[in-house]
Amino acid sequence: MTVEKQDTEPLVELAKAEAEVDLPEIGARDRYDALMDVVRNRVTVRKFDSTFDVPDDHYDLILEAARHAPSGANAQPWHFIIVRDQGIKDQIANYFVDEQRFRAKAKMKFPTPDYRGLATAPGFIVVCSDMRWVNAFPVLNDGSELDRMYKENAERILLQSVAASTMSAHLAAAALGYNVWWVTAIGQEKAQAAIKPMLGISDQLSVLDIFLFGPPAQTPYKRWRKPLDEIMNRDRFDPKHMMTDDELDDWIKTRRHRVMYKDASKID
Numbered sequence: 001m002t003v004e005k006q007d008t009e010p011l012v013e014l015a016k017a018e019a020e021v022d023l024p025e026i027g028a029r030d031r032y033d034a035l036m037d038v039v040r041n042r043v044t045v046r047k048f049d050s051t052f053d054v055p056d057d058h059y060d061l062i063l064e065a066a067r068h069a070p071s072g073a074n075a076q077p078w079h080f081i082i083v084r085d086q087g088i089k090d091q092i093a094n095y096f097v098d099e100q101r102f103r104a105k106a107k108m109k110f111p112t113p114d115y116r117g118l119a120t121a122p123g124f125i126v127v128c129s130d131m132r133w134v135n136a137f138p139v140l141n142d143g144s145e146l147d148r149m150y151k152e153n154a155e156r157i158l159l160q161s162v163a164a165s166t167m168s169a170h171l172a173a174a175a176l177g178y179n180v181w182w183v184t185a186i187g188q189e190k191a192q193a194a195i196k197p198m199l200g201i202s203d204q205l206s207v208l209d210i211f212l213f214g215p216p217a218q219t220p221y222k223r224w225r226k227p228l229d230e231i232m233n234r235d236r237f238d239p240k241h242m243m244t245d246d247e248l249d250d251w252i253k254t255r256r257h258r259v260m261y262k263d264a265s266k267i268d
């Protein structure tokens with residue numbers, strides 16, 4: 001089946017792309033290396049060059065990657081809203097700046113970044129989910145305790161699905177040469193209430209995160225990663241990998257800010 005030619009060349013030959021699976025020979029390194037080049041260099045920045053114009057087709061290329069993500073029950077419970085209106089970007093940024101002040105006042109001790117950078121992002125995509133899709137996963141819908149447990153799991157499936165798709169989009173942006181920023185500080189009800197009307201988002205949808213991308217206006221740097229042997233277990237969970245509550249508390253107190261940012265004095 002061929003896709004009808006329209007005024008512009010189709011982005012990809014959809015029917016063909018969707019009918020075929022094309023994997024290299026198992027163990028072939030070239031595609032892995034090409035992928036890892038993107039994976040390693042997907043780096044967060046929190047301030048962008050706001051003068052840059054994202055070419056229209058870059059949104060298509062990026063969301064095309066999001067579209068191919070796996071999802072529970074193949075429900076694809078995501079919506080992406082491309083924001084180009086600077087007024088709306090400013091309003092959303094202001095919401096986060098207020099949130100940042102609130103957190104400081106509430107003494108949450110979380111090293112919150114400078115959310116003014118949101119307004120500088122040339123690429124600005126709000127990621128939403130339709131929470132009603134939980135019903136596509138195994139649930140009973142009878143109000144029972146068992147139903148509550150299954151619903152909780154269904155919500156996790158839904159959130160993981162949207163995260164998978166968001167990650168594909170981030171990697172696509174990185175593959176196109178952009179720095180990225182994944183902002184989730186948006187889960188609270190008041191964030192939903194503030195942001196949804198700005199974008200005409202209906203009640204049933206939930207804003208899950210904001211995906212920002214563009215050329216950086218600060219020097220990107222690679223953040224620390226746990227070594228492989230610390231996260232990898234074979235056959236059984238290695239008890240050496242289990243932190244005690246005290247170790248975890250200490251890590252949050254003494255290390256968290258150092259791994260989130262270049263150093264404690266340089267919160268982005």
Ligand SMILES: Cc1cc2nc3c(=O)[nH]c(=O)nc-3n(C[C@H](O)[C@H](O)[C@H](O)COP(=O)(O)O)c2cc1C
Nearest residue numbers: 042043044045113181182183184185186223259260
């Ligand atoms: C699920 C998720 C939620 C995040 N939420 C925020 C956020 O609300 N604000 C923020 O500034 N960064 C957020 N980030 C970005 C992380 O801080 C960043 O990815 C992490 O520090 C590692 O840095 P890197 O992306 O450069 O590898 C989030 C990332 C993920 C994957």
